[in-house]
Amino acid sequence: MQRIILHFDLDAFFCAVEEKSNPDLISKAFAVGGEANQRGVVASCSYPARMVGVHSAMPMRRAKQLCPDLFVVPQHRQAYSEYSRRVMAMLGNLTPLVEKLSIDEAFLDVTGIKGNGESIARDIQKRVRDELDLPCSIGVASNKLVAKIANNIGKARTKSPEPPCAIEIVPVGSEAAYLAPLPIRELWGVGPKTAASLHELNINTIGDIARQERDLMVYHFGKNGYDMWRHAQGIDNRPVEPEQETKSISREITFTHDNRDEGELKRILRRQAEEVARQLRKSQMNCKTINIKLRWSDFTTLSRQTTLLHPTQDEKLIAKKAIALFDTHWTQGKPVRLIGVGVSNLNDAAVRQLELWETEQTQKSRKLQSTLDDLKERFGDSSVKKGIDIKKRGK
Numbered sequence: 070m071q072r073i074i075l076h077f078d079l080d081a082f083f084c085a086v087e088e089k090s091n092p093d094l095i096s097k098a099f100a101v102g103g104e105a106n107q108r109g110v111v112a113s114c115s116y117p118a119r120m121v122g123v124h125s126a127m128p129m130r131r132a133k134q135l136c137p138d139l140f141v142v143p144q145h146r147q148a149y150s151e152y153s154r155r156v157m158a159m160l161g162n163l164t165p166l167v168e169k170l171s172i173d174e175a176f177l178d179v180t181g182i183k184g185n186g187e188s189i190a191r192d193i194q195k196r197v198r199d200e201l202d203l204p205c206s207i208g209v210a211s212n213k214l215v216a217k218i219a220n221n222i223g224k225a226r227t228k229s230p231e232p233p234c235a236i237e238i239v240p241v242g243s244e245a246a247y248l249a250p251l252p253i254r255e256l257w258g259v260g261p262k263t264a265a266s267l268h269e270l271n272i273n274t275i276g277d278i279a280r281q282e283r284d285l286m287v288y289h290f291g292k293n294g295y296d297m298w299r300h301a302q303g304i305d306n307r308p309v310e311p312e313q314e315t316k317s318i319s320r321e322i323t324f325t326h327d328n329r330d331e332g333e334l335k336r337i338l339r340r341q342a343e344e345v346a347r348q349l350r351k352s353q354m355n356c357k358t359i360n361i362k363l364r365w366s367d368f369t370t371l372s373r374q375t376t377l378l379h380p381t382q383d384e385k386l387i388a389k390k391a392i393a394l395f396d397t398h399w400t401q402g403k404p405v406r407l408i409g410v411g412v413s414n415l416n417d418a419a420v421r422q423l424e425l426w427e428t429e430q431t432q433k434s435r436k437l438q439s440t441l442d443d444l445k446e447r448f449g450d451s452s453v454k455k456g457i458d459i460k461k462r463g464k
């Protein structure tokens with residue numbers, strides 16, 4: 070059966086919410102994010118700001134250079150979450166097949182719903198505008214890959230200080246022709262490295278990939294080569310998957326000033342491991358992979374991971390592995406700007422509890438942790454510390 074897939078994306082979402090609470094901001098150049106002097110970064114920026122080259126993820130200091138009159142508005146995350154919830158609920162009323170990609174972005178499978186792709190998209194755009202007063206853009210195609218690319222292209226086409234409110238439609242059967250003239254970077258899975266290798270082979274557009282022999286793409290790029298080759302033909306059979314299950318849990322912190330204090334960095338890692346483990350226990354999950362993330366003062370980021378033999382939710386084990394990774398990759402005195410701990414490769418804890426490798430010691434430790442979790446839940450985080458934390462503090 071022919072599918073109709075929409076890629077839905079709110080236009081400069083955080084800015085649109087800010088304009089609702091402060092109409093003075095409308096048609097002004099402003100950015101939501103942290104202040105320039107605090108090493109802030111642009112989380113979202115208005116279309117007038119985009120006209121002069123400001124974009125999200127840009128350091129605020131740089132944005133101010135490009136646009137000296139730029140207003141900087143602090144983030145109101147609760148308001149964004151609340152509007153996001155309302156938008157997603159509205160989409161969910163239309164079809165249960167909504168796959169949320171981020172706070173302001175989702176795929177919808179609207180196959181079988183009254184109307185055609187275009188009329189459904191227009192209807193959604195109008196309702197989000199009328200009922201929530203938010204602008205959005207929509208890509209319409211027969212699969213996720215093409216719908217997402219179409220939306221990017223549709224939005225980029227409108228160069229004006231107004232939100233694009235684009236609707237871009239790729240008719241069934243014209244997927245490959247639509248993609249053909251686009252640069253390879255528009256394709257999923259083509260990062261700077263892959264792009265450089267492709268250019269070396271004189272492959273510059275998505276059409277160039279589509280024209281290659283499949284085996285040649287596999288020869289050069291392995292499985293990713295095969296995927297690129299299929300995607301370049303406009304083929305993507307992945308279903309829209311509602312309710313993405315939790316795939317990873319992480320905690321990280323960005324410092325206002327570079328941090329090179331080994332003791333403190335390790336204390337932070339331990340606390341992050343504790344928070345991650347608590348979230349695992351709350352969700353009744355175990356992890357098998359533990360990773361750390363470190364960003365240095367020149368903004369380069371390093372992620373390193375390690376995989377366990379047996380799944381765990383034990384904060385001590387997670388902390389131990391995180392610190393071991395840290396010890397391997399941090400050289401004494403090297404300034405750290407961001408540090409974080411994450412876990413992935415998650416599975417259901419109920420399964421694990423039947424496994425026989427669990428020793429009496431780990432059982433005891435788990436019992437203690439779940440009692441501590443209860444207390445923290447009831448009395449707040451600072452009320453409960455285990456011996457080692459208290460000793461550290463007193464030092």
Ligand SMILES: [Mg+2]
Pocket residue numbers: 078079080081082173174
């Ligand atoms: Mg958006």
